[in-house]
Amino acid sequence: MTDDLNALVSALPDGHVITDPDIVESYRRDQTAVAAPGRPLCVVAARATDEVAETMRWASKHSVPVVPRGGGTSLAGGAAAIDGCVVLSLARMDQILELDPANELAVAEAGVLNANLDRAAAAHGLMYAPDPSSYEISTIGGNLATNAGGLRCVKYGVTRDATLGLEVVLADGRVLPTGRRTVKGVAGYDLTSLFVGSEGTLGVITSATLRLRPRPSVPPVTLAASFPSFAMAAQAVTAILRARLQPSLLELLDRATLRAIDAWKHLGFGDSVQALLIAQDDSDDSVGRAGIMRDICTGHGALLADVSESEAESQQLLDIRRLSYPAIERLGVTLVEDVCVPRSRLPEMIGCIELAAERHGVLIATVAHAGDGNLHPVFVFDRGLAEGDVPPSVWAAADEVFRAALDMGGTLTGEHGVGLIKRRWLALELGENSMDVHRAIKGALDPAGILNPGKGF
């Protein structure tokens, strides 16, 4: 261990700086199969804001890169280690500091798991609405740093919409409070929004003041409708949105995803089923509204359209959606993409993905938060390549998909972030002036470039 590292070890409580090679190894990767991680110098498992501040002061002094880390569930390589970095884990800062039912807010440390905050809110008849599919394993800090979306954000908005204020440790170790705990507030620039979605490149979020919402009084009713083509299913989505029904969840699974689920769980979708739409309504008239959605699906050529009749059945239908990623992962190495287009362009975007798959001979299984126009085309390729290696045909197909989304007025990433793997396309979306502003902001907050270098921007 170098003298420099010794200084950090002695500044923090015993055991909070980890150099054991086996443990350090377990912090190198996130969930991005195509990111080749570097080798960290050490892991800091912080328990308090002043430990994060101490770490940042030390890293600034010694110009050591820092990779903030929550649950390590990033699908964009955002939490992948960099050679010689400190992996700064917030996972043990996992206390809900305050739950205030009167003001419908909570103050949570960065390491609180998303689902734990929602469960704590539920005890007061409230909910924490943003619910990424990784809700049981991803942290509030990681959700904030990626502005995570989720299944019910079609009705309730994304993480930024639920964020009132933050506590952030800056690159030089200063502690910056942002935002407020009031319903309104316009004093100063909106620094809270700046840090939400900044992918650990501008500061380390240590806690957040988060907005809670009244929890629906009845369990949601779920609709599942199968279609003979993805385009028809996408048209049904557009019709549901046009009918202003405000579903609390509106998801689409394509044929390749359904085949992957069938191969694993033998649900018997049959060859004629090319797409499955899953929708939920959690309003007081959930049965009536789910019925209207079912009729819309039938009118748009659904082969079958079923509305759940019990909470257990509702859960079973939703579980089909939750099986998607593990089922696709059984097929090979995956590159999980995340384009988002204006919702009316969804059918067109599906067409572009299918064309790119065909043209480049690549298997793409697509799952979509269809109500948001957010598609996750998952590119699947053979195991056996070196870590981080992606076949050129996959990148060529991904490039085509990204450009098509941008041409439609969409974005490269709806919720996973730019991370390590989409940086080379970022300027295409932002343009030079925006890139300049980004550089100026990064330079002002992290002049030595130690915060998650090579990620996001």
Ligand SMILES: Cc1cc2nc3c(=O)[nH]c(=O)nc-3n(C[C@H](O)[C@H](O)[C@H](O)COP(=O)(O)OP(=O)(O)OC[C@H]3O[C@@H](n4cnc5c(N)ncnc54)[C@H](O)[C@@H]3O)c2cc1C
């Ligand atoms: C099965 C599965 C399903 C998923 N479903 C969804 C989904 O529905 N919606 C969605 O949006 N995402 C989804 N994701 C992606 C991922 O879960 C989210 O990006 C999540 O917000 C990451 O949280 P985390 O705690 O795991 O963060 P990490 O993966 O540890 O980090 C993510 C990024 O945030 C930074 N970061 C982490 N903590 C902090 C902090 N305290 N301060 C500053 N920066 C920090 C990291 O440096 C990194 O850039 C899914 C992932 C998986 C594996």
